Amino acid sequence: MKILLIGEYSRLHNSLKEGLVKLGHEVTIVGTGDGFKNYDIDYSIYPSFILKWWLFTKIKNGLSKTIGYNAEMTEKGIRFYKLLPKLKGYDHVQLINSDAVQTHPWLEIKLYKKLLQQSKQMSLLICGDETPIVDYNLTGNLKYSVLSAYLENSRLKGLFQYSLKYTKKNYRRLFEWVKDRSNVLITSDLDYEIPMQRMGYTTHFIPNPINTDLVKYNQPEIRDKIVIFLGINRLSYIKKGIRFFEEALKIIEHRYSDRVEIIITENVPYKEYIKLYDGAHILLDQVYGYDQGYNALEAMAKGKVVFTGAEQEFTAHYRLKERVAINALPNTESIVQELSFLIENPKEIEAISKRARSFIKKEHNYIKIAEKYLNTWFE
Incomplete structure (x- = not known):
């Protein structure tokens, strides 16, 4: 079967791809490489045009400060749109996040619509910030969470913009749209499974895949320090x-x-x-x-x-x-x-x-x- 994996933040999708390939399937990963982490991907939507040239980066920063416009998000959306002709005929598409393309939410929905028109089905993997995860963490019902520092000091709000964006109306709409069109919601560890269950969602818990053929064991030898x-x-x-x-x-x-x-x-x-x-x-x-x-x-x-x-x-x-x-x-x-x-x-x-x-x-x-x-x- 042909599998399309969109987004890569931790090498999760790469390890999953390696397992699927071992089982005889054809797998493609689309993503940005996640900035300085530079994870392996097959098709890149990294906003290289905006970030490569000093002048465009300066203009981008100016637009962001004055009118809140993010040119990087636009370039990612355009690059994904140009890839769509190559992303046809997949038996399954998995998004690593509802915001897997990391473009403007209204544009992301349009891109997903086109993608689903040329693929059979889609799932949503919840392995990081997502609307229901952030909503539950904000309740403070957990003894601690990745939002604990913000709950203790709201003046840190600016440092939590990435997480808090999922509470905004446009990202809520994006999550609901993706959720309603996904045949299954999958969680990767208990930090996401617990909040999703408590928020009333039906999920499938599948632990992170680790390729122990590539990751070799190193027996610790403590000879000195x-x-x-x-x-x-x-x-x-x-x-x-x-x-x-x-x-x-x-x-x-x-x-x-x-x-x-x-x-x-x-x-x-x-x-x-x-x-x-x-x-x-x-x-x-x-x-x-x-x-x-x-x-x-x-x-x-x-x-x-x-x-x-x-x-x-x-x-x-x-x-x-x-x-x-x-x-x-x-x-x-x-x-x-x-x-x-x-x-x-x-x-x-x-x-x-x-x-x-x-x-x-x-x-x-x-x-x-x-x-x-x-x-x-x-x-």
Whole structure:
């Protein structure tokens, strides 16, 4: 069958493609590459014309400040429109988000209409911000979420514009339009499954696919210092609670200066990012999660001890008796305690590393996950 995957924010669609191809299907990914992350895609809608030339970038910024017009969104829409003749005859189309093309919502609906006229069916994957997810997180009914910092301090509103856009009338209309025309809604982890269920939606929960054929296990060897890695993405800095990690690392560096090496990087492309943490024993991912996102899962597959979402809901869902990751809380002292325990008990790093790899192979195998997608799309 021919499968079209639109959007790529984390390598989720690439891993799904690899699983589907293994099963004998033809798969195409359309997207921007997601900025500096530069994920692999087959057809690009990256707004290179606007962003390549200094003058056009300056004009774009001026229009955005004066009248709120986003020229990048327009170029993405135009590029997708020009691709439509090549995007015919697909048995299934999956959007990684209702705003998968990242153009103006009114234009996006028109583009999806044309796309559906030349393809058989469509599904919506919910693996990040989306209207019902943001709506539920704004209620404050969860003990914490990626919007916790905003709920605690509304003056941070400007830093949450990407998430809050989904509450606007035009994005609500876009989500409803896509939802009504999707044969299934799929969630990728519990951070989205829990809100969707509580908002009354019928969803299919399919864990993120991880290609363990490509992501090799690296048995941790602690011969000298324990290496701790923190990769910072400034766009998601507050949403992921990175400040708690930074505060904890200052304490750890002072307390264990002769026993740890700390590596911090910022805004690096995906392929460089995964190489940079290869030699690390511990990876700090995020604090406002219940389950693991793609980056955390891939690091776990490599055998890293990952500080991320691993709440009771997660351990209960997978019926885990031992830790496969560290549940990182939005509390500096808690993170310090967890790091201190691992530094003083390095054998636990080796044990968690092995369990993490086994967990990924069992629950996130990219071929088995691809089969689940197929069964869900065409049930």
